[in-house]
Amino acid sequence: MxxxxxxxxxxxxxxxxxxxxxxxxxxxxxxxxxxxxxxxxKSVVDALVNFYEKDHANIHRGIHTLAERSTKAFEETRERVHQFINSAEADEIIFTKGTTESINLVAQAWGSKFLKSGDEILISHLEHHSNIVPWQLAAERTGAIIKVIPINEKGEILIEEYKKLLSTKTKLVAVNYISNSLGTINPVKEIIAEAIKVNATTLIDAAQAAPHIKIDVQELNCDFLALSSHKMYGPTGVGVLYGRREVLEATPPYQGGGEMIKDVSFSGTTFNDIPYKFEAGTPNIGGVIAFKSAMDFIDEIxxxxxxxxxxxxxxxxxxxxxxxxxxxxxxxxxxxxxxxxxxxxxxxxxxxxxxxxxxxxxxxxxxxxxxxxxxxxxxxxxxxxxxxxxxxxxxxxxxxxxxxxxxxxxx
Missing domain, CATH: 3.90.1150.10 (Aspartate Aminotransferase, domain 1)
Structure with missing residues (x-):
């Protein structure tokens, strides 16, 4: 020791x-x-208080000073997340309520388009319910089949057994980076590389990883990655879904409403570009803005x-x-x-x-x-x-x- x-x-x-x-x-x-x-x-709390005391206004929709200040601060956090996880661009960052909503977004929006009867979804025995139940619901809707990657008595994924499960039927591999129950750090880079060989889409639950280890989504080469602010010394009710541009652009909207549209008529709607296509309604503006201070705190150390x-x-x-x-x-x-x-x-x-x-x-x-x-x-x-x-x-x-x-x- x-x-x-x-x-x-x-x-x-x-x-x-x-x-x-x-x-x-x-x-x-x-x-x-x-x-x-x-x-x-405390720096996060101060940023949250500052927003509500000085800058509180809705974002992206107003031309007055408070709206412009709020919008600028909100988008600065998007840029900060882009830097924090090294995405190719800031537009690949979508704000959600947390890792749970991020995974549900993928399961419902991506899953509704790309999963069909007989397709296989691989998840590990180490997963949080948030990375199990959304896929069970998706499987029920689409006829897809869930297969479980086994682990050993130490709580480690059995990589060779995982490789045996992969096939041309595998459409998605969704695993956590770090187990919330056991603390196991999974070999996600290898898991992703093997999934790519069979053209499977990959999602990494990084809720436990983000405060502890450096994340580089380009190095990992994952399609999706989810994390939560409240695991990272930040406010609750704020999460991130990273998605590669081409995957996000091919994925239909998750919810309908304001912000996620370009034009609306009773005969039809044209959807907004990413990331806004997936950010319907008024978000947790203050929480997102304060989240930037949490990432600053982590990077300072x-x-x-x-x-x-x-x-x-x-x-x-x-x-x-x-x-x-x-x-x-x-x-x-x-x-x-x-x-x-x-x-x-x-x-x-x-x-x-x-x-x-x-x-x-x-x-x-x-x-x-x-x-x-x-x-x-x-x-x-x-x-x-x-x-x-x-x-x-x-x-x-x-x-x-x-x-x-x-x-x-x-x-």
């Missing part, structure tokens, strides 16, 4: 999150539920520094937890992000979560919206501790000491 602490200014980083400077149940808050939603940086520091936290916590009697990790992939799912002998995960909350420690318990994955391990759920760049080894010490006392209480 590494004993060297990565050179980041943890005091400066934590100062960006005043929510962490509070007590819960009389104890200092320790927030280890970052895989569900990270906390929001740097993905390399974030990944190195969080890996130290992961190694440190894993070493400490392995010393606790009855500790059983669920998901032990060789390549992992800063997520630890586990069980403690003779203590139900829900009870552990409640007892930890009494001590001011926030973890997630349950199936983490991955019931098929829990079924694979033949368990009902786990306790999940997930770390962000503002967490510390001192917090992990308190967490492990608290767990030790709970174990002693139940022994």
């Amino acid at each position: 590494s004993t060297v602490t990565t050179a980041i200014d943890i005091k400066k980083i934590r100062s960006q999150f005043p929510i962490l400077d509070q007590e819960v149940n009389g104890k200092p808050l320790i927030y280890f539920d970052n895989a569900a939603s990270s906390q929001t940086a 740097g993905h390399e520094a974030i990944q190195a520091y969080e890996h130290e936290l992961l190694e440190y916590a894993t070493d400490r937890l392995n010393q606790i009697p009855g500790f059983t990790p669920i998901g032990t992939a060789e390549n992992k992000a800063s997520v630890i799912s586990f069980l403690i002998d003779n203590v139900h995960p829900y009870d552990l979560g409640q007892l930890l909350d009494v001590k001011g420690i926030a973890v997630r318990t349950g199936h983490h919206c991955t019931q098929p994955l829990m079924d694979f391990f033949e368990i009902d759920g786990t306790v999940r501790a997930s770390f962000a760049v503002y967490n510390t080894k001192e917090e992990i010490d308190v967490f492990c000491e608290s767990l030790q006392k709970i174990v002693e209480r139940f022994s």
